[in-house]
Amino acid sequence: MRRGSTFEVRMKNEEEAPSEPTSSFSPRTSNLEPRWIRLYALVLTELALTIAVFYAFTKIFQ
Amino acid sequence: MRPIDWAVLAATLLAIVVYGVWKGRKQRELSQYLLAGRQLKWPTIALSIMATQASAITFLSTPGQAYADGMRFVQFYLGLPIAMVILSITAVPVYHRLKVFTAYEYLETRFGPGTRTLTSGLFLLQRGLSTGITLYAPALIVSVILGWNIHLTNIAIGGLVIIYTTMGGTKAVSWTHVHQMLIALGGMAVALVIAVRALPHGVTMLEAARVAGRMGRLNAIDFSFDFTTPYNFWSGLIGGLLVALSYFGTDQSQVQRYLTGASVAESRLGLLLNGMIKVPMQFFILFVGAMVFVFYQFTAPPLFFNTVERAKIGQSRYAADYARLEEQHRALFNAKREKVQQLVGAMRAGNQSDVAIDTKQLRDVERRVAATRAAAADLIRKNDPKADGSDTNYIFLTFVIHFLPAGVVGLVLAAIFCAAMSATSSGLNSLASTSVVDIIRRFVWRDAGDHAYVRASKWMTVFWGLFAIGFAEFANRLGSLIEAVNKLGSLFYGTILGIFLLAFYTKRVGGHAAFIGALIGEAAVAWCAIFTNLAWLWWNVIGCAVGVVAALFAQAVLGATWPMKFRVSPS
DSSP states (O other), rough: OOOOHHHHHHHHHHHOSSSSSOOOTSSGOOOOOHHHHHHHHHHHHHHHHHHHHHHHHHHHHH | OOHHHHHHHHHHHOOOOHHHHHHHHOHHHHHHHHGGGBBBBBHHHHHHHHHHHHOOOHHHHHHHHHHHHOOOGGGHHHHHHHHHHHHTTTTHHHHHTTOSHHHHHHHHHHHHHHHHHHHHHHHHHHHHHHHHHHHHHHHHHHHHOOHHHHHHHEEEEEEEEHHHHHHHHHHHHHHHHHHHHHHHHHHHHHHHHHHHHTTTTTOOHHHHHHHHHHHHHOOOOOOOOOOOOSSSSSIIIIHHHHHHHHHHHHHHHHHHHTTBBBSHHHHHHHHHHHHHHHHHHHHHHHHHHHHHHHHHHHHHHSSSSSHHHHHHHHSSTTHHHHHHHHHHHHHHHHHHHHHHHHHHHHHHHHOOOHHHHHHHHHHHHHHHHHHHHHEEEEEEEEOTTTTTOHHHHHHHHHHHHSSSOTHHHHHHHHHHHHHHHHHHHHHHHHHHHHIIIIIIIIIIIITTTTTHHHHHHHHHHHHHHHHHHHHHHTTTGGGSSHHHHHHHHHHHHHHHHHHHHHHOOSOOOHHHHHHHHHHHHHHHHHHHHHOOOOTTTHHHHHHHHHHHHHHHHHHHHHTSSOOSOOOOOOO
């Protein structure tokens, strides 16, 4: 298998494909702006509260 | 089923199919057909993600799980919101930037075609089989209710899904998901209200919950740590997190849902909304099952809910033994009903000592009921070793058809069918995408135009639909369906996740090392599944951990002779 064939496949999907393999280390993907951090915190806080409520629910009704 | 039930059911299913075909018309480009033109907004994405995961199995088997085992199954989903956050930060921007059609396309840019082909192959195997199970669930409903031939039922339901998924592509799939999800949740809400209102002696929902709790059915959180029990807080949080990371981050049936987003923000918001709603939703469905359990404390349930197996044993040489067990079960039910009534009376009177005594006696009777049910299941298996000894999947169905009023039966059945169609359509849609993008376009038919690939996608949708229908014939021996699907996924999820973790979070591991790591990880999972009694949620942890460590080790030992990266360059 020729390595260049990978690039061909990707070029079919995107005209301006990045020239390097992409990983989460790329600075362009470190999407941790404040508004997103607040939203992630909201999701995790809701999970923590849900677990607390479920635990209370289990204890109260057992 | 009365005529009005048939009318509600038929009108709902027909409307979904027509709407799907209409919504997905005029699509000629591959990105339109497979990714809805990348134009969807976050509410549609969120509901589509939820509808993909919530199959008929969710609405059929989960309440039965709560009836038989309590609500501890909800812990399986505790890792899901964390996974949504991780994927929003890592996977979503990468997939969007590369504008990939499938998750496995990304792997080629990192590890080369071998790893891409291995993961897409594992996906095709696992998703092809589990779509068959997804299709089987509603076929089971109709065959039990009407005595229809299950083969013909599979074909009928599968055929409807094939029609609108093939004609409408991803756009049809995503938009029908919105309506299917709302219908499914509406149907379950109606079932809950009716189950509570049908309780005798003016028993309120709060009293019903207290009875269910004292009988061990509201055990939502269990902090005890045990590698051999599938559902506790730790296995849910750790194993569930890995399952969710793998399922939502690497399983094309889910990745395809958020690849349809108009932007990174739309896809992220869709995932995060799913993270916020999913756990409460599962809790709600399990709670419906707990209320059905309380309902059957006042109304005599059958000894075994599977009517087909019941009929078979009634005509076998064990008929007399089974009849004795039924008599014993009836006597125990009467004793239990009396105890439940006493318990409710003691609760109303606020007499705590009586509540404690009644609870203890009730639990004793419940243990004897469980033993009687287990004896019946043993007898059924003794009569026919191939028989399905689990009746979990039939419990909610039995309640629906016998105790819900005319019209509502049709609505709940429509809800279950909608859920089945939503999950099946996502499965077929993603199987077709992976087959065409990762196999056909990559290796077989490389320079055909969009029109040809769209046509190939349609044919692959039909092929996988027929494959799923074929596998559905074998699904009746897999025990609890919800568990069967997740067990099947857990055979592969850990390994696939390991590969993606290496791709996303390491720079030093090359394609050969990742490939070897994946093979060793999969071998470790197979060893655990065959030779140990390790609970299946932990298979995900083993597959992922062994795969990652093996790949790192292989790269460290042989790295000098193998490339670190699969570098892409124009040919």
